[in-house]
Amino acid sequence: MIIEKTEFRIADPADRLGILALHRRAFGREDEARLVDTLTDAACATVSMVARIDGMIVGHVMLSELQGPERSLALAPLGVDPDWRDFQIGTELTRRAISVARKDGWLCVFVQGDPVYYGRFGFKKGVAEGVSCDRQGPHFMALELENGALNGYRGEIRYPDAFGAA
Numbered sequence: 001m002i003i004e005k006t007e008f009r010i011a012d013p014a015d016r017l018g019i020l021a022l023h024r025r026a027f028g029r030e031d032e033a034r035l036v037d038t039l040t041d042a043a044c045a046t047v048s049m050v051a052r053i054d055g056m057i058v059g060h061v062m063l064s065e066l067q068g069p070e071r072s073l074a075l076a077p078l079g080v081d082p083d084w085r086d087f088q089i090g091t092e093l094t095r096r097a098i099s100v101a102r103k104d105g106w107l108c109v110f111v112q113g114d115p116v117y118y119g120r121f122g123f124k125k126g127v128a129e130g131v132s133c134d135r136q137g138p139h140f141m142a143l144e145l146e147n148g149a150l151n152g153y154r155g156e157i158r159y160p161d162a163f164g165a166a
């Protein structure tokens with residue numbers, strides 16, 4: 001099976017150009033590649049994970065620190081090469097990145113995306129209810145990495161500046 005021959009690991013500096021090329025292919029535009037490029041240069045804590053098949057990067061997800069509830073991350077972008085979709089690569093990549101984030105002591109993750117897709121990881125709209133954000137669309141969701149991490153949190157969160165620039 002494809003997923004069994006897929007290697008998942010934390011991105012290293014040598015992956016940078018491959019990651020940018022992957023996002024250009026995945027999204028068919030420059031914005032997400034530019035976002036990753038800017039986040040990589042910024043002094044911003046991230047969890048950046050790649051999926052590789054035969055040494056080629058076929059997927060990438062990035063989580064980056066945002067301002068708001070203690071130890072919070074924004075998940076974006078997530079992209080899988082169009083030639084390698086529907087093999088569960090995006091799902092496994094995201095699961096593993098979330099698991100690394102949890103082990104590294106992060107407490108919650110925010111995402112703006114498809115509720116069905118992100119629901120599989122436990123993201124819920126209700127959890128993000130007390131939070132306001134300038135990037136907030138109709139499907140703004142959060143995942144607590146520790147039970148109750150967002151309990152009672154009311155206030156704004158701010159995505160890294162790179163999101164505004166991208």
Ligand SMILES: CC(C)(COP(=O)(O)OP(=O)(O)OC[C@H]1O[C@@H](n2cnc3c(N)ncnc32)[C@H](O)[C@@H]1OP(=O)(O)O)[C@@H](O)C(=O)NCCC(=O)NCCS
Nearest residue numbers: 026027078079080085086087088089090091092113114117
């Ligand atoms: C979304 C994306 C990362 C999924 O990667 P993938 O490796 O094909 O995903 P998986 O194989 O793990 O999961 C496939 C599931 O994703 C669903 N899916 C595919 N594209 C989707 C999209 N744009 N939005 C929501 N769900 C999507 C499929 O319908 C499938 O659902 P199922 O498991 O219920 O059958 C990939 O299609 C992609 O890179 N899309 C372009 C970039 C993008 O839109 N990224 C943001 C994601 S919200």
